[in-house]
Amino acid sequence: MRPKEVELYSYSMSNLFAKFPLLLLMLSLLVACSAHNQGAQKSGSTPYNPSKTSESEPRKIIVQHAISNLGQPYKWGGTSPSKGFDCSGLIVYTHQKADIYIPRTASAQFSSGRPVSKKNLKPGDLVFFKNPRNQKLYHVGIFIDDNTFVHAPGQGRPVSYGHLTNPYFKKHYIGSRTYL
Secondary structure: OOHHHHHHHHHHHHHHHHHOHHHHHHHHHHHHHHHHHHHHHHHHOOOOOHHHOOOOHHHHHHHHHHHHOOOOOEOOOOEEOOOEEOHHHHHHHHHHHOOOOOOOOHHHHHHHOEEEOHHHOOOOOEEEEEEOOEEEEEEEEEEEEOOEEEEOOEOOEOOEEEEOOOHHHHHHEEEEEEOO
């Protein structure tokens, strides 16, 4: 394009968005969603394949519901896709889908779950981390496979994958529990 055409094109596009703000909103949502999906594919691919595993049905249900909620917003006290999740709320929700009812808070989940060694983790088990700023609080995620887990990381960050090999999670890992 020649400079005059570029200027005219630029003006007409901004004029179009000024007249049709809904178009701008829809376009920005499309860009945001595609960027999020690309990031999820790059960092979030997991070797877990429910059709190729011999895990029990409850484990498959928990993992499938954890994965299906990737991208859901973080919400302190949240326990549902419609409201968002906090870390322990995601655990309660996914376990309820498998007809397993567990305590609501991460510290209660850690205290009452059956211990599992890191080397014996199976899909659907829970991995716990100590909060470095408050030694009384815990963070929890759902183990998927191959050092990967799903968790609700915190304010402003959606449900996503985490990795036990990440230096932060390695440093703050305190143990694993199961209700299966």
